[in-house]
Amino acid sequence: MTVTERKWWKDGVIYQIYPASFKDSNGDGIGDLNGILEELDYIKAIGVDTIWICPMYDSPQVDMGYDVRDYEKVYAPYGTVQDMERLIAETHNRGMRIILDLVVNHTSDQHVWFQESRSSKDSPKRDWYIWRPARYVDGERKPPNNWLGNFGGSVWQWDAGTEEYYLHLFCPEQPDLNWENAETRAAIYKSGMEFWLERGVDGFRVDTVNMYSKGDMVDAPITDPSSEWQFAGLQYCNGPRMDEYLNEMNRVLEKYDAMTVGECPNTPDMSRVIKYVSAKEKQLNMVFQFDVVDIGQGPYKFQTTPKNYKLPEFKAAIRRTQDLIRGTDAWTTVFLENHDQSRSVTRFTSDAPEHRVAGGRMLSLMMCALSGTLFIYQGQELGMTNFGLDWDMSEYKDVDSSNYASPHYKMVAQRSNNDPEALKAAKASLQHLARDHARVPLSWSTGPYNGFSPADSKVAPWMRVLDDASVCNAEQQQSDDTSVLAFWKHMLQVRREYNDLLVHGQFDDLDAGNEKVFVFSKTWQGKKAVAVCNFTDGPLALQLPAEVAMEKARLLVSSVEGAKEKELAAFEGRIYLV
Structure with a gap:
């Protein structure tokens, strides 16, 4: 094994916070920065040394903040830039570090850059985004290629004002930035990164990090003949200029000794992944590979039979990510949950009342025994589970669920002539994998709104709270030696004590x-x-x-x-x- 330098982030345990759902300090039903501040001691007591805050930037919230309107402002319901500065300082005062989400593949369509870009074809910022003329087939206007978006439909949106299409790999309200333009890249580094690095943040989780270089944008191969739009992840990920862009980005980060963890989907070639995270390549410190959390997924996320995989497949996925560090100067990550995944106890063990604690504790032990930087998602330390199948479709708030699942659900209804069995299967699939489960407010106690909002709050939380707070809440688990939380604390201690073996072995x-x-x-x-x-x-x-x-x-x-x-x-x- 190549012994490489021990950086702080290698031995780190990172706790991911989804601001809207962590804690509401002012009773408006939405979690906020002051709610995080109130619970920094709780987080530190778990044994965590770094917190990662999901996007807290000013945003219209079409995709829960992953559509940034202004990198240099904070979404008003969460607080202000001053609140962020205080949170950074208080985190550091406790000997912890703080990283932010960096969302720079796209912005909101309300960002001033895009407003200027779409104002006319002659705008100085026209080339800051990706614009293309229409294709015409038998006189009918068609988008420039057949790519399928991450939330369904075409990746191209027609702009009537300037009579061209713009590219959006996600929602139409999330236009993709044009990384080919050096001026755009410089603005991204200054506004998205240095603004916050100057204020003391210690690094970034980099959203969709391998999508900046789009390649030649030719049609994707036809893998779904029933659809006009085809899966194109292997086209728009890992394009020809990715190394160049990440080297350039790294030069900015190096000045601040800032760490990076990149989100790296659609990258089956492990040698490509190693290049991204090799120390000598100077691109990223580590990435999230989705091999483990994608296990058992059907052809589409919401056409999945729950637990439709065998344990050897799960193990093979873990082996692939663990082997990144075998004889290399690369680094890896350990995670089972994040803001885009359903709950690990439900997915990989059992959320039956008699098993949920055992399942949560066993997964904690497994994760703490794996090499790499360890990531815990809020509520995972309590063994929180998916909400029930009995929740109505209206409780699903996420754009991925509503945009994709509702039409999918309607399509199943239509094709099956409202067959109750087919509808039941479609809902089971949604309930198993929906991102909504990670976004339910954290259960702090058995009080009103599970302690998420102040007791005298007149406003219900933005999303329904779980029904099981009586058996799973942070207040009770902090004084229960047999709880999932107590075991996480113990395991993180064991991991520190046997650091060489468990973190680097x-x-x-x-x-x-x-x-x-x-x-x-x-x-x-x-x-x-x-x-x-x-x-x-x-x-x-x-x-x-x-x-x-x-x-x-x-x-x-x-x-x-x-x-x-x-x-x-x-x-x-x-x-x-x-």
């Missing part, structure tokens, strides 16, 4: 084909640990691989109280030192 899957148990080893300079995780809802006989002699293995930690010597409990995880 080499990962090996010891029983890849096993459909019930995940057994892997971690080795570092002659030291070895073995993790064993039971992914079933029943007890199993404990069998360690032949190369791990039981008499030489010392139990370091188990995720259940009173672990039996020769039997794994349902959803039990263990780590042995060998």
Whole structure:
């Protein structure tokens, strides 16, 4: 294994905060920066050393802040730039760091740059976005290519004023910036990055980081003959100038010793990923690969049969991301949840009342035993689960759910002649993977609105709160030694204590084909640990691989109280030192 420099972010544990849903300090039903400030001590007590704030910039909120109207202002319901400055200072006062979301593939269509760009074909900022003339087929106006957008439909929007199309890989209200233009790039670095680096932020999670270079924008191959629009992720990701752009961006970041973690979808070629995160390439510090969280997905996200995968596929996905650091100078990440994913207890274990705590604790043990920088999403430390199938479609607020799922749901209704079974399957698929589950307000207590808003608040939270706060809330778990929260605190302590082995060690899957148990080893300079995780809802006989002699293995930690010597409990995880 190549020993590379130990940067602060390698050993870091990063806690992701979705401002709208974390804590509402002023009773307007929307989480805010002062709500985060109130709970910094709670976050620090988990054992976290860095917080990551999802977009808090001024925004029309078409896509929950991923449509930025002004990088240098804060979305008013969240607070002000002064509130952000105070949050940065208070985070630093507690010995923690803070990173922000950097959203620079696109802006809001209300950003002044785009307003000027669309004002006329002669605008000095016309070339700051991607404009193209129409194609005509048998006299009919068509978009420039057949690419399918991330939220469905074409990626091109017709602008009647200047009679051209502009590109938007996401919503029509999120036009893509033209990174080919050096002037645009300079403005992005100054407004999006340096404005906040000067105020003390320690780095960025970089949204859609591999989409800046769009390549030649030719038609995507036809993979869905029933649709006019075709999946084009392999076209618009990892384009020819990506290395150049990221090197340039890195030169800005280096001046501030700022860290980066990039969101890197549609990149099946691991050598490409290694190039992005190799220390000598000076592009990104690490990326999020989606192999693990995409496991079991159907041809489209909302055409997925829940839990439609076998454990060996899950293990293989983890192996791919762990192997990024095998014999390289690259770095990797560990995560199961974020603002775009449903809850891990529901997805990968069981949210049945008798299993949810065991599932949450076992996943914590597994994650803490994997190499790379560890990311925890708000509520994950409590073992929060998906909301129920009984929630009405109107409770789904996310643009991905409403834009895509509603038409999908309607399409299923239409095609199946309202067949109740088909509608049930469509809703189950939505309920399993919707981004909404991560965006439900955090359950702080059993008080009004689950303690998310002040008790005397007259306004209901912007999104319905969970029905299960009586069995899952932060206040109760802070004084319960058997809780998911207590176990996360313990595991993060174990991870710090065995830092070389658990954070930097080499990962090996010891029983890849096993459909019930995940057994892997971690080795570092002659030291070895073995993790064993039971992914079933029943007890199993404990069998360690032949190369791990039981008499030489010392139990370091188990995720259940009173672990039996020769039997794994349902959803039990263990780590042995060998």
